[in-house]
Amino acid sequence: xxxLSLSSDGYEVLTAPGGEEGIETFKGxxxxxxxxxIKMPGTDGIEVLKRIKDLNPDAEVIMITGHGDxxxxxxxxxxxASDFLNKPIxxxxxxxxxxxxxxxxxxxxxxxxxxxxxxxxxxxxxxxVKRRSEFQNKLITTSNDAIIATDEKxxxxxxxxxxxxxxxxxxxxxxxxxxxxxxxxxxxxxxxxAGLEKGGQVDLSEWREVSIVPRDGETVPARFxxxxxxGEDEVVGSVGFFQDLREIKRLQEELIRSERLxxxxxTVASLAHYIKNILNGLxxxxxxxxxxxxxxxxxxxxxxxxxxxxxxERISGLVLxxxxxxxxxxxxxxxCFPNEIVEEVCALMDGRAREHDIRIVRKSGPWIGEAFMDPxxxxxxxxxxxxxxxDACIFDSTAKKRWLVTVKTAMEKDxxxxxxxxDNGIGMDNKTKExxxxxxxxxxxxxxxxxxxxxxxxxxxxxxxxxxxxxKLGKGTSFTILLPYRxxxxxxxxxx
Amino acid sequence: MAKKVxxxxxxxxxxxxxxxxxxxxxxxxxxxxxxxxxxxxVRGERPDLIILDILxxxxxxxxxxxxxxxxxxxxxxxxxxxxxVSKRTFLRSQVxxxxxxDETVPEPEAYLEKPVEPEDLSEMLNKILS
Numbered sequence: 372x373x374x375l376s377l378s379s380d381g382y383e384v385l386t387a388p389g390g391e392e393g394i395e396t397f398k399g400x401x402x403x404x405x406x407x408x409i410k411m412p413g414t415d416g417i418e419v420l421k422r423i424k425d426l427n428p429d430a431e432v433i434m435i436t437g438h439g440d441x442x443x444x445x446x447x448x449x450x451x452a453s454d455f456l457n458k459p460i461x462x463x464x465x466x467x468x469x470x471x472x473x474x475x476x477x478x479x480x481x482x483x484x485x486x487x488x489x490x491x492x493x494x495x496x497x498x499x500v501k502r503r504s505e506f507q508n509k510l511i512t513t514s515n516d517a518i519i520a521t522d523e524k525x526x527x528x529x530x531x532x533x534x535x536x537x538x539x540x541x542x543x544x545x546x547x548x549x550x551x552x553x554x555x556x557x558x559x560x561x562x563x564x565a566g567l568e569k570g571g572q573v574d575l576s577e578w579r580e581v582s583i584v585p586r587d588g589e590t591v592p593a594r595f596x597x598x599x600x601x602g603e604d605e606v607v608g609s610v611g612f613f614q615d616l617r618e619i620k621r622l623q624e625e626l627i628r629s630e631r632l633x634x635x636x637x638t639v640a641s642l643a644h645y646i647k648n649i650l651n652g653l654x655x656x657x658x659x660x661x662x663x664x665x666x667x668x669x670x671x672x673x674x675x676x677x678x679x680x681x682x683x684e685r686i687s688g689l690v691l692x693x694x695x696x697x698x699x700x701x702x703x704x705x706x707c708f709p710n711e712i713v714e715e716v717c718a719l720m721d722g723r724a725r726e727h728d729i730r731i732v733r734k735s736g737p738w739i740g741e742a743f744m745d746p747x748x749x750x751x752x753x754x755x756x757x758x759x760x761x762d763a764c765i766f767d768s769t770a771k772k773r774w775l776v777t778v779k780t781a782m783e784k785d786x787x788x789x790x791x792x793x794d795n796g797i798g799m800d801n802k803t804k805e806x807x808x809x810x811x812x813x814x815x816x817x818x819x820x821x822x823x824x825x826x827x828x829x830x831x832x833x834x835x836x837x838x839x840x841x842x843k844l845g846k847g848t849s850f851t852i853l854l855p856y857r858x859x860x861x862x863x864x865x866x867x
Numbered sequence: 868m869a870k871k872v873x874x875x876x877x878x879x880x881x882x883x884x885x886x887x888x889x890x891x892x893x894x895x896x897x898x899x900x901x902x903x904x905x906x907x908x909v910r911g912e913r914p915d916l917i918i919l920d921i922l923x924x925x926x927x928x929x930x931x932x933x934x935x936x937x938x939x940x941x942x943x944x945x946x947x948x949x950x951x952v953s954k955r956t957f958l959r960s961q962v963x964x965x966x967x968x969d970e971t972v973p974e975p976e977a978y979l980e981k982p983v984e985p986e987d988l989s990e991m992l993n994k995i996l997s
Contacts, residue, residue, distance in 0.1 A: 651982035652880045657886075675883070678880045
């Protein structure tokens, strides 16, 4: 009777005469809804319910109860029965119960599919997060730049391979163990400390050059940029990026060296010219000397020999300039007296100056005594400048000037000595001034190699100094060299 | 008869060299170290030949040559250019300076490019002075 009712509602109906059979049928057919009597001989409804729920917890089991089965009904509900129907079963009651069962099945299915979807999406999202995190980690670890991040107190929490390379300390020595005040260069420490404390007011983002003192080895030149990090409203930490400039500086130096080499190539033509002149001077000298020896003319012998000597001296100067120009020379400081070196140079040039009515005036700074500097560097640079100053006067066509070359020394602050070579000769126009230090450039025609100033600049730079020039066309020129010095080294005394 | 040969040259070594050669061929060397002194010596000593350098401070050889050839009383003194500057360049410079209008600047007697062999210079001087 029930079967008929159910079939007409469109259900496929399976029946079983008792509990065991019902369970067997359930195993075989897996129906979604089960209707079972509660009271049955043998395996009763409760047992059927339990066993079916074991097999499929999602099966909807509706208990058919009789009068007085209330306790059993409650127990069934506790065991997750979906519903119960009282005998005699009315059609509409049956319909309702079935409908509710179906709804529950539908909800369960939806939930399952949502859960599956959700699990899937979470997995995708997790993988994405993992991928990005791995990517960022890779960025940090493989970056050649040092990336150092700290917490709000300044304790290092990120210290990548790049940092190991620059700072020299291993990660294990630094992470969570060291505060940046022990790691960063001094100039940055105070700024970071201020930033971490006050936030907002400290801008560290502009790239600037710093010097890093690593664990071992030489100071590393680096470029630095950093930031204070915020979460919500408060400071949560900081980050610093350091770019190792050693390679860049090495390439820059190589570039300069190869430019200098190329310039030396350009110079070859003018050098050949210059050398040719010297050779002619030598040839002329030997000619005059030979004639003089033939004639037994002592004065002429002296003249001829002087010609030869002068040109040998010019060759010597040229070779020295070339060597100084093309080789990297490490300064060789020693105890010396800068004012004495100035006097030497002026004495060397006095003769030539006098030939052309030029006076060399010395103004030696009184406080300059003994210093620890490279005397040859000072000598060579000043010699070039004084020679140029004399030439500037010779080439000045202004009538009746009283030509003066002044060589001055003075102490400057920050342990520097200032050497000034000034003349009141022909002066330079802007074009000449601009090209002065850039390449072999000579306004002296056959006489100049163009190397003099370049050599001076190179020597001064190698010794940690700087050269500047002031000039006015027609009025004169002044070259200033600033060189650092150290106190004269005391000789060690042995014994006591 | 010994003639006066003026050498206007800023390089002392070359002055010594030229004056030796002049003496070797039996003449009298007169020296000047730039164009200004050169013109003074020309008017003062009246040389029979001038050996003139071009690249000099104060007054260059170009200017002095032009002055010599524009002065009727000096124009006829033979001038030998002795310079590192090429002949062509020198002549171009003279054209640029010309005040003669239609007249072209007379070319120098000889043009010798430095470096010069002693024999070549003495041969040239002999040719002109005899």
